[in-house]
Amino acid sequence: MKRVAILISGGGSNMVTLVDSMQGDHPARPCLVLSNVADAGGLDKARARGVDTAVVDHRPFGKDREAFEAALNEVLDAARPDIICLAGFMRVLTEGFTRKWAGRMLNIHPSLLPKYKGLNTHARAIGAGDAEAGCSVHEVTSELDGGPVLGQARVPIRAGDTPEALAARVLKFEHQLYPAVLRRFAAGDRTPVMLP
Numbered sequence: 418m419k420r421v422a423i424l425i426s427g428g429g430s431n432m433v434t435l436v437d438s439m440q441g442d443h444p445a446r447p448c449l450v451l452s453n454v455a456d457a458g459g460l461d462k463a464r465a466r467g468v469d470t471a472v473v474d475h476r477p478f479g480k481d482r483e484a485f486e487a488a489l490n491e492v493l494d495a496a497r498p499d500i501i502c503l504a505g506f507m508r509v510l511t512e513g514f515t516r517k518w519a520g521r522m523l524n525i526h527p528s529l530l531p532k533y534k535g536l537n538t539h540a541r542a543i544g545a546g547d548a549e550a551g552c553s554v555h556e557v558t559s560e561l562d563g564g565p566v567l568g569q570a571r572v573p574i575r576a577g578d579t580p581e582a583l584a585a586r587v588l589k590f591e592h593q594l595y596p597a598v599l600r601r602f603a604a605g606d607r608t609p610v611m612l613p
């Protein structure tokens with residue numbers, strides 16, 4: 418049974434769908450939900466599901482990313498995860514951290530990678546006049562929002578779409594995509610999941 422740690426910074430809606438998916442004959446179970454934000458809404462949702470939680474606040478470390486990540490790793494090593502899922506985790510990770518967890522760490526990004534790495538993805542897709550947007554689950558490497566794509570969901574952009582409306586539609590597909598990719602990944606299957 419694979420152990421999965423999930424890193425969050427906010428509401429944790431993706432974390433909730435991942436935790437709720439790991440039941441029955443699923444080859445993985447959640448072992449920890451870790452947030453860099455002490456009052457992240459997702460922490461209560463994790464506790465309500467009986468999942469261990471931890472907080473490592475990044476602020477005391479200031480610009481010392483390595484020191485923050487050393488504190489993250491201390492908590493993570495104690496939880497012995499086989500897989501780490503970044504789910505709305507809003508800290509950029511150094512090469513040292515991504516190398517330590519290489520091949521075992523996933524992230525969900527709200528765009529059709531390799532398009533629109535970074536922030537404000539939906540506004541950028543709308544502004545570019547794209548016909549569709551979406552989300553991607555990828556292995557985390559030292560390149561921000563780079564790494565091999567393990568799944569994508571495509572969502573049509575509608576006339577008059579605001580970034581918020583589009584984000585809400587894409588989020589529903591994130592909640593389908595991430596659990597589907599994690600289930601395959603935990604079984605050692607890297608066949609990409611393509612939705613719809």
Ligand code: GRF
Pocket residue numbers: 425426427428429430431432504505506525526527552588591
């Ligand atoms: C989602 O849009 C996800 O794509 C991005 O963070 C946002 C919030 O996710 N990574 P969650 O509700 O905290 O899971």
